[in-house]
Amino acid sequence: xxxxxxxxxxxxxxxxxxxxxxxxxxxxxxxxxxxxxxxxxxxxxxxxxxxxxxxxxxxxxxxxxxxxxxxxxxxxxxxxxxxxxxxxxxxxxxxxxxxxxxxxxxxxxxxxxxxxxxxxxxxxxxxxxxxxxxxxxxxxxxxxxxxxxxxxxxxxxxxxxxxxx
Numbered sequence: 481x482x483x484x485x486x487x488x489x490x491x492x493x494x495x496x497x498x499x500x501x502x503x504x505x506x507x508x509x510x511x512x513x514x515x516x517x518x519x520x521x522x523x524x525x526x527x528x529x530x531x532x533x534x535x536x537x538x539x540x541x542x543x544x545x546x547x548x549x550x551x552x553x554x555x556x557x558x559x560x561x562x563x564x565x566x567x568x569x570x571x572x573x574x575x576x577x578x579x580x581x582x583x584x585x586x587x588x589x590x591x592x593x594x595x596x597x598x599x600x601x602x603x604x605x606x607x608x609x610x611x612x613x614x615x616x617x618x619x620x621x622x623x624x625x626x627x628x629x630x631x632x633x634x635x636x637x638x639x640x641x642x643x644x645x
Contacts, residue, residue, distance in 0.1 A: 570596040573625045577601065580619045587615055592633065594620070599627035606636045 545551070573596045581589035592605040601620045607613055613633045620629045 569625055570598065573599065573601065573623055576623050577620050577626075580623070581616065584615065584619065587612055587619075592616055596626075599625055600630065601626050601628070602630045602632065604632045605634070607633050608636055610635060 574594050577594045577596075578589065581587050581592060581594075588607055591607065592603055595602045595604075601623075603613075603616050603620060607616065613631055613635070616633060617629050617631055620626060
């Protein structure tokens with residue numbers, strides 16, 4: 481029964497679609513959609529051709545570079561090099577901050593995590609007081625390459641004194 485109902489509904493929808501697309505308005509909508517797709521495809525093709533020209537990737541240039549060096553390199557490789565440089569810079573910043581914290585006997589350096597991304601340092605973990613948060617932030621801000629310091633450090637709850645007997 482369900483199969484028969486689905487078949488009837490499918491035939492009805494197909495007939496309605498065929499009728500709509502055979503009308504003047506339906507044909508106009510199909511033609512309009514076709515023109516929009518054609519315009520978008522032309523625009524995308526032009527953008528690709530512009531990039532090929534900008535990056536000097538003509539077939540002859542590619543063949544020449546492959547024959548000369550065995551590979552073709554363009555601007556994106558420099559961006560990858562910059563990303564690697566940024567990552568090593570972030571690691572250097574993190575190491576410098578951790579070293580300053582270990583050298584400072586005032587801070588629980590093993591309880592503080594330091595993460596750096598693009599010069600933005602995030603401090604997290606547990607410390608003994610608000611004063612420790614300030615000291616950790618000052619140490620981090622005083623490190624070369626740091627653009628911003630974000631602290632999510634939490635103050636350890638202080639144990640309650642035992643009641644007097």
